[in-house]
Amino acid sequence: MPYIHFSEQEKELAKQADIVRFLQAHGEQVKRTGKEFAWDSPAGKVTIRENQWYSQYEQTGGGAVKFLRKFFGMTYPEAVRSLLGESAGQEIRAAGKEKPKPEPKNFSLPPPHSDMRRLYAYLLSERGIDRDIIHAFTHEGLLYEDAVNHNVCFVGKDDTGTVRHLHKRATNPLSDFKGNITGSDADYAFHYTGKSDRLYVFEAPIDLLAFLTLYPAGWQEHSYVALCSTADRAALRMLKDHPQLKQVYLCLDHDSAGIEGAYRIADSIHSLGEYQVYRLFPAHKDWDEDLKARMGKNAIPAGEHPKLAYIAEKTAELKGLSLEDTDEYIKYKRMPADLFDDTMRKLERLKKQIIASDLTEKKESCATEMARTAVAFCVLRSRQIGKPITVEVLADQMAKLYKPHRDKQNISSQLDSIGYDLKEIREDADKSDAQTKTEIEWQIRRMLLLGLSCLQLGGSISLSPTVAEPTVGQGASY
Missing domain, CATH: 3.90.580.10 (Zinc finger, CHC2-type domain)
Incomplete structure (x- = not known):
């Protein structure tokens, strides 16, 4: 290209x-x-x-x-x-010949073993999976043991019953081998289709089986899919092929990757149509670890998303903001017409201070002050048009709006984006002397998003690795 x-x-x-x-x-x-x-x-x-x-x-x-x-x-x-x-x-066009298109990969299933003793021994004893659940999946041809390496094979079929995907996992407890075989179609990863309107989505097949063991009541009524990754293709295929599915429960790992994957997959699902999407958290890292804990084994603990935790903390702090004590409110009471220009000047000044400072704490403080200033503007501006919005409501909106899977810009790019947003907000306000109520509502929405961008910047600054700054007592004194 x-x-x-x-x-x-x-x-x-x-x-x-x-x-x-x-x-x-x-x-x-x-x-x-x-x-x-x-x-x-x-x-x-x-x-x-x-x-x-x-x-x-x-x-x-x-x-x-x-x-x-x-x-x-x-x-x-x-x-x-x-x-x-x-x-x-x-x-x-780059000089030289274009690379030839890769040949389609052959999809060849490993032959099944004459019995499944190692499969049952591994899933029952090592993983604690319920025998009836194992039997249900082997009976449907969705689980088998391969003849050569004795791996557990998790089979994915299309609606015609044709095998389109296969995920392997070693039965040797000393091996962590697992993976999809060459030529697998990610649309048809390991899944089970029931008759209800519920779909449960997992990262790994073993998590799916562990979940059913933990919560077996009426499981065969519902549908389940293991993505064999955090990609969304298999979940979206299930929804497209089975229109009765309307409720989706994302049961991904309780760690940063799983949390981001859940947000990303939820976005993809909502783009398909009207679905109710929920998140189910395992108490430990994943459902397999929850089952281990129930068996009395050591289980890997859950991990939170650091940036998501930062945004939650800062929006909670915003709820405690007493607007009447701020400089913005005091001046607003005397000169309400100056609210916009004063806010913009303060935001632009704080942005310059972030760029100029070499101290992490100072940079983060300025970024969070920008967010606080944006929220204060939204509250005061909403009062001017007779549609008052509280700080608590705005803080909740910011927390809800944050999408960790979209927050991938570095600090420099975030500063550029904030600068561009400030420029656009000012230019938009300069287009007319008297703004309509609709235009002011638009301005409030833009300022709220700017405030969230400032919190994201503060999080990036706070969480980025930095060289330790010298403290009093280090080195020689002259």
Whole structure:
């Protein structure tokens, strides 16, 4: 594939493109509400104003390029060319021949053993899986022991009964070997289909079996899938193939990777349609470890997501904010018209202090003060239009809006994004002398998201590894 180079002018034009025009040109229905438009996306209502959009469900938004990438699944070059035309950009092809496409991988099942004694011994004695549950899966042809290495084979079939996926796990307790065989189709990983509207999603087949052993009541009524990873393909395939499934329980590992995976998979599920998605936490690292604990064995403890814990802590602190004691409130009572300009000047000043300071504690303090300032603005601004919002409500919204799987920018990029958001908020306010109530509500939403970005920045600063700073008493005194 060639690399497509876009000029800075083309990038800016794409960002400023009219989203409503794009939607109407592609046959999408949009409804005008004052100065804004509403579009019903697969993930819920989206509010659009010129080149900006805001998702009511996900509480996020952005420009035209981001809109096409999110809702139409386009790459960056595809989005820019869709907005500006196919002639936009310059294709640059690397010298030499293109790499040939890889040959399709053969999918060959390991032959089954004449009996399954090692499989039963391993799952019963080593893992503590209930015998009736093992028998139910072996009877359906979803579990067997391979003849050569005596691995447990977890079989994934499609709706025609054809085997499309196989995951192997060693029965030797001294071995941690496990993996999918070559050519497995991730859409059809190890699963069981029941008749109810519930789907339970796990990372590993052994966790699925452990969960059923721990909670066996009526298990055959429901559906289960083991992703054999934290990818979402097998879960999405189950929902597409079985329309009766409406409730999804994400039973991934209780660690950072599992928590992020649950957020990511929940997003993917919601993009498919109307589903109720819940999270079930094992008490230990995973359901297999919970079963070990019940058997009296040592179990690996659960692990929390450090950034998620940081955001929860800081939003809880925000709830204790006494607005009446702040400088913003005191001045607001005297000169309410200065609220916006004063807030923007303070936010821009704090951002400069973050960049200028070499002290981690100072940087984090400025970032959290920016978040506090943004929340204070939202409270005071909401009062001006007769729709007051409390600090507690805003803090809860920020905690709910945080998505750890999307928080991947480094500190420098986060600062750039915050600077860009500040610039856009100011430019938006400068477009008219008197803003409508709808425009002010939009401004409050933007400021709330900015406050969350500042908390994310504070978390990145706080949790990033740093060189220990010298304290009094270290080294010589002169």
